[in-house]
Amino acid sequence: MQKQDDGGIDPETRVAHWRRETEGASPERILEWAYQRWGARLALFTSFQADGMVVIDLICRLGLPIPVLTLDTGRLPPETYEHWDRVSRHYGIQIEPVLPDPAAVAEMVRRDGPNLFRVAPELRRECCRVRKVEPFGGAVTRFAAWISGLRRSQSDTRSEIHAVELDRRNDPSGRLVRISPFVDWSLSQVWTYLRRHQVPTHPLYEKGYHSIGCAPCSRPLRPAEDARSTRWWWEGSEHRECGLHFDHQTVSNSRTEVSP
Numbered sequence: 001m002q003k004q005d006d007g008g009i010d011p012e013t014r015v016a017h018w019r020r021e022t023e024g025a026s027p028e029r030i031l032e033w034a035y036q037r038w039g040a041r042l043a044l045f046t047s048f049q050a051d052g053m054v055v056i057d058l059i060c061r062l063g064l065p066i067p068v069l070t071l072d073t074g075r076l077p078p079e080t081y082e083h084w085d086r087v088s089r090h091y092g093i094q095i096e097p098v099l100p101d102p103a104a105v106a107e108m109v110r111r112d113g114p115n116l117f118r119v120a121p122e123l124r125r126e127c128c129r130v131r132k133v134e135p136f137g138g139a140v141t142r143f144a145a146w147i148s149g150l151r152r153s154q155s156d157t158r159s160e161i162h163a164v165e166l167d168r169r170n171d172p173s174g175r176l177v178r179i180s181p182f183v184d185w186s187l188s189q190v191w192t193y194l195r196r197h198q199v200p201t202h203p204l205y206e207k208g209y210h211s212i213g214c215a216p217c218s219r220p221l222r223p224a225e226d227a228r229s230t231r232w233w234w235e236g237s238e239h240r241e242c243g244l245h246f247d248h249q250t251v252s253n254s255r256t257e258v259s260p
Contacts, residue, residue, distance in 0.1 A: 011166055011174030018164045018177075027181035028062060030163055031055075034145060034179045035064045041144035042179075043067045045098075045136070048083050048202055049212055050190050051149030054182060057199045059147075060091045066147070069139060072097040073131040074105065075214040079203045090200050098139040100131045117217060121235050124217075131214070136244055137170045145177040151185055169244075 009017075022030050034042055044059065044066050046052030059066050070084065088095050108116065108130050117124035140146050150161055167178040182190070194201055204212050208220030211231050219230050 015164060015166050015177065019162060022164055025163075027054075027058060027185075030179065030181040031059060031062060031064060031066075031147070034147065034181075035066060038143075038145045038177075040067075042147070043069055043140070043143045043145075044147040045069050045071075045140060046149065047071065047212070048080060048087060049149065050187075050194060050201060050205070051151060051182060053087070053199050053201060054190055054193050055147055055149055056087065056091065056093075057193075057197055058181075060093065067096060068093055069096045069098050071132055071136055072099055073214050074100065075131065075216060077204060077212070077215040077218070080212065083200070083202050086200055098135050100135045104130050104134070115216065117232070118234060124232055124235065133244055140167070140170050141176060144175070145179055147179045147181065149182065150178075150180040151182055151187075151190075 022033055025033065044052075044055055046056060046068060047070060056068060084095060087093075108126065112119070112123055112126070117127045146167070152161060161180060161183055163180050163183045165178055165180075166174045167176040168174060170176055193199070202209075202212055204218075209218060209230065210221045212218050213231055217232055219233065221230050
């Protein structure tokens with residue numbers, strides 16, 4: 001399927017029209033709408049957490065041949081690789097790894113050490129940039145649009161996102177579109193779906209994890225904490241986004257939800 005021609009319309013005008021088209025639509029309808037519009041130029045990027053697993057399950061149920069990609073930073077927990085393999089076999093799909101530039105990783109480690117993320121927030125952000133942000137940006141701009149598992153209730157920093165919006169973080173020109181079909185869902189709705197449909201879930205959830213990233217940067221939830229506190233916890237009140245979705249300058253350490 002070919003991407004529809006929008007005739008050089010201003011990106012903001014175009015995305016406003018798409019929001020009106022999808023207003024009040026179910027996640028299923030939004031996914032079908034996105035595939036009808038972009039076809040092979042639409043992709044799903046996932047880290048196999050609960051939100052992403054709902055998207056994988058739905059596109060498979062709908063029979064949409066949307067490519068699935070995931071970031072392999074080189075420092076993921078063993079359980080993530082096990083779950084990756086399980087998901088691939090369960091749905092009969094190929095999952096494309098997105099890898100960082102080996103030379104960039106080698107230079108970073110040579111210069112700042114293998115655990116630079118523990119030294120200072122700016123070095124943690126540099127590690128995220130080399131291992132996540134740069135490879136993701138290179139991969140996602142191969143497509144015209146991509147699907148995320150972002151939801152408004154995940155944190156204060158995500159409270160104003162839309163189901164259809166321009167991804168200027170990864171393409172300042174406004175040509176790249178981000179689709180978040182579950183933007184209005186609560187975490188409870190996500191887990192209700194997963195249980196109802198017996199969707200494979202990441203094994204670290206059973207060990208108390210609520211936000212799962214690289215192995216040295218994720219840990220189980222402790223009493224009275226919110227989910228995002230289990231990522232880069234040594235930074236205290238510093239910014240706790242990796243930079244994939246939001247610039248660090250615009251992110252504050254804010255409220256996040258906790259899995260039921």
